[in-house]
Amino acid sequence: MSFMYFAGLGTAVPTQRFSQRESWDALQNAALFPLLKPRSRAILKKVLCGDNGIDARHLALEPLTEVFETTPDALQARFTRHAPALATLAARRALEEAGCAAAEMDAVLISTCTGYLCPGLTSYVGEQLGLRPDVFGLDLVGQGCGAALPNLRAAEAILSAGRAKKVLSVCVEVCSAAFFMDDDPGVLISACLFGDGAGAAVLSNVPPPKKRRRVEWKFAASQLVASERDTLRFSHRNGMLRNILSPQVPQVAGVIAGKLFTDSLAAANIRREEVTGWIMHTGGRDVILSLRDNLQLSEADVRHSAAVLREFGNISSPTVYFVLQAALNDSVPDGLWWMSAFGAGFSCHGAFLEVK
Numbered sequence: 119m120s121f122m123y124f125a126g127l128g129t130a131v132p133t134q135r136f137s138q139r140e141s142w143d144a145l146q147n148a149a150l151f152p153l154l155k156p157r158s159r160a161i162l163k164k165v166l167c168g169d170n171g172i173d174a175r176h177l178a179l180e181p182l183t184e185v186f187e188t189t190p191d192a193l194q195a196r197f198t199r200h201a202p203a204l205a206t207l208a209a210r211r212a213l214e215e216a217g218c219a220a221a222e223m224d225a226v227l228i229s230t231c232t233g234y235l236c237p238g239l240t241s242y243v244g245e246q247l248g249l250r251p252d253v254f255g256l257d258l259v260g261q262g263c264g265a266a267l268p269n270l271r272a273a274e275a276i277l278s279a280g281r282a283k284k285v286l287s288v289c290v291e292v293c294s295a296a297f298f299m300d301d302d303p304g305v306l307i308s309a310c311l312f313g314d315g316a317g318a319a320v321l322s323n324v325p326p327p328k329k330r331r332r333v334e335w336k337f338a339a340s341q342l343v344a345s346e347r348d349t350l351r352f353s354h355r356n357g358m359l360r361n362i363l364s365p366q367v368p369q370v371a372g373v374i375a376g377k378l379f380t381d382s383l384a385a386a387n388i389r390r391e392e393v394t395g396w397i398m399h400t401g402g403r404d405v406i407l408s409l410r411d412n413l414q415l416s417e418a419d420v421r422h423s424a425a426v427l428r429e430f431g432n433i434s435s436p437t438v439y440f441v442l443q444a445a446l447n448d449s450v451p452d453g454l455w456w457m458s459a460f461g462a463g464f465s466c467h468g469a470f471l472e473v474k
Contacts, residue, residue, distance in 0.1 A: 317439025
């Protein structure tokens, strides 16, 4: 018996949109560019000017040259300014779609990995939304790009336990608060792939009014492969977050995601042919290709993931909210949909959603 339904979805990005070519042009004019090694400059040109599945990204930078302000204080100020605002905007849009007032929320769960606030984001977002003073706030950190699924599983547990009737789930990442340049390939590639944004869902323990397609949470599973922890993670150096992004990420993500899906089919007693929709975290072009190979998916199956990647880049944890929103607004058939995301750890998460 399910205890969780999606009553509303909302997404938000910064208003500033930069094409990959604009990013390359700004980078060439930066004072630090000549200080990079020739190999590093070649990597940046290849990623920003080649076809890596990304046309543009929305970044919390005013103007783009702000990206070169990379002291720890400047990066923290960027996160502090933009993370609460983006999370609040996405949440407002989810509440509006659900037809719910902020005061109806019994709990708010917010995930992020690109910055740190104490008190956490739930304090700021709760204040800006006008949530009740007795709302249960839970700040979740350290789960990287895969954080949406653990966030949603925590919401399911709260709803199933009868501790809440409505829960607000939010993921927000200001990836530009972790951008800087040095000769580490992982750092350089990260600065070329990631974008800023937030996603939110209003979750209920009863089916919402049938105003649109109904999404019911049916089954979820996770897999942690600690031996691959250093494949994808954040580390700290000189007071700044440093993204560890190894070349093995696409292969590792595809293999683990494929195994999780196969195991989940068996555990949930679902036949593969019953799955009609695919809500996949994008990661990058090579990740999508690896997912297609390991899960035996067609180009049409991952078209919404590819479209989100092309327009927004890798938005990290909010990505699956964007993909789910796009699929619900398109002609994907009703039935069981598989939602999956991977992230630091190395962790992979998945869930079956029933759409009707």
